[in-house]
Amino acid sequence: MTFLDSDTRPRTADGPVLKLSNVHQVYGTGDAAVHALRGIDLEVAQGDYVAIMGPSGSGKSTMMNVLGCLDVASSGTYTLAGNDVSTLDENALARIRNEQVGFIFQSFNLVPRMSAIANVELPLVYGRVGKAERRRRAQEALEMVGLGDRSEHQPQELSGGQQQRVAIARALVTSPTLVLADEPTGNLDSTSTDEILGMFDLLAEDGRTIVVITHEDHVAEQAHRVLTISDGLIVTDRTTARKARR
């Protein structure tokens, strides 16, 4: 499989792709307030492959929501590919998600009753890409993940690993700045896990910026850089052996 297709190459940007400074996230008010993030400072460079680890309740899901522009931080700034997204309104955030972020979820999150190719086309539909162009790019993305011959299958006709590959194709089809994966192998058996992690390796080699949220060590060890979050703060930040090898 090749990831070198020009259409799906990431955009290049100067400086860090992600930059968070003093990001706080507070849910609720007064005594009931929950401080999910308590001052996150983070820079991720173009082409980096980062794993974010932490026990449940540590704030890593909140991190994922903020990084993916699904939620806006209570305070602090978040710059994604040079755009300050911490002040954007709902529609502008939707557009950032559409153009800059490719999501890969634990439970695949394909839309039921829509064929694999229709699922992959979906971000392009919201990005107002023409029909023929959409179909061509979606088919290419599916071929990239080795499912070119399954494009008309419905999600329920595909195995878990295959569904996750469709989700990866969907995440890549818009050539996003950031590929954001939330426990991507959490619902997969070990064979499919290896398959998906292998795919992430190729994406990383291809120069894509990847952030993986996980609580599994062996998934994190695939990344080049591992952050550990605890109580809403980054407590460790280290490069892995794989990074050193490169």
Added chain:
Amino acid sequence: MSFIEILLSAFKGLTANKLRSALTLLGVMIGVASVILLLAVGNGSAQQVDSAISKLGTNTLTVRPTAAQGGSSSSGSSSTKVITRDVANQLGSAGLGHVSAVIPQVTSSLNVASSTISETAISVIGTTPGYFSVGTNTVGSGAAFTQADVTSSAKVAVIGQTIATELFPRSSALGQSISVSGTTFTVSGILSQQSSTGFTDPNSVVIAPISRVQDSFTGYGAVSTLTVLAKSSAGVTAAQGEVTIMLNQLLGVTDPTTEPFTIVNQSSLLATAATSAASFTVLLGAVAAISLLVGGIGVTNVMLVTVTERTREIGIRKALGATRGAILGQFLAEAATLTLLGGVLGVAVALIGAQFQINGTQPVILGYSIPLALGVSVAIGVFFGVYPAGRAAAMRPIQALRAV
């Protein structure tokens, strides 16, 4: 997305739960069908009334004596205030500009019999030959009686078709003798088929020269009706004025409020009937509109369930970059597609239903009611879909994604 794509994807969404969509669609279908059909029934009955009245002739006036003004302190004697045949003749020969004929009628309800069969309480009308030129009172077979028959009080009669077949079930009634309360008449003609305008059968009637009927049955007092033929439909109102003045003169009436007669103008009757038919149609339409409203509430209900069921899908779509507007549009399109389908089926049902008589009325579909009902059904989809679609659009992506 193109319009077709939106429709297709909306249709796909609806097929997710076929039974539920079908039941909702049924509600809209019944609403739309009943709107179209009931309006058609109202329209059909209005047309029926219209044609019945126009058959009476739009250039006729009907003069009826009102109940006797008992003991009024009027100057003349009461006998001068009655419309007799004599008054009718004077009115007819007064040379009124807009009046072409005055046809007096006396009526009585009598026993009529052939040699073997007897019928009771048959309407016997005594009139002049002019009667057969009013509206549809034409002689179907045989001949009407003549002015000479009136002059000579001849015992001839024209009978209605019901009487003809009842008295002479096996042979033609023409030339036969019938006995009317003991007086023998010869049947000279049979009326053409008359369509019913009310509760009485207009085909169950015996029509004879007025002189003979007065001689034998009613006496020479007041006539029961004067039919005045105007020279043209446009001149009916003018004729009414002339007749009123002339009759008041002939009867010696000085105070117009005590006129011993009323004049019914067929065109004013037509206007009244049209008004009542229109309000009937509105009433039927309102009842049908309520059923359409109920169907619409069903759409809201089912869309709310759909939105709840598909919360996760909404979350996925939002994560992939769907804006509020895109989600709103998607669910509105689904609701509108649902009601449009219901509307199309409803139109089909109404078109089929209109082929049948409903309660004796042949429905006549109003041309505008079909596009109206279809438009309204789409509007209902949008109106009743706004709330559920708005709920979907307002969902926050992280919460929607968390849904099971």
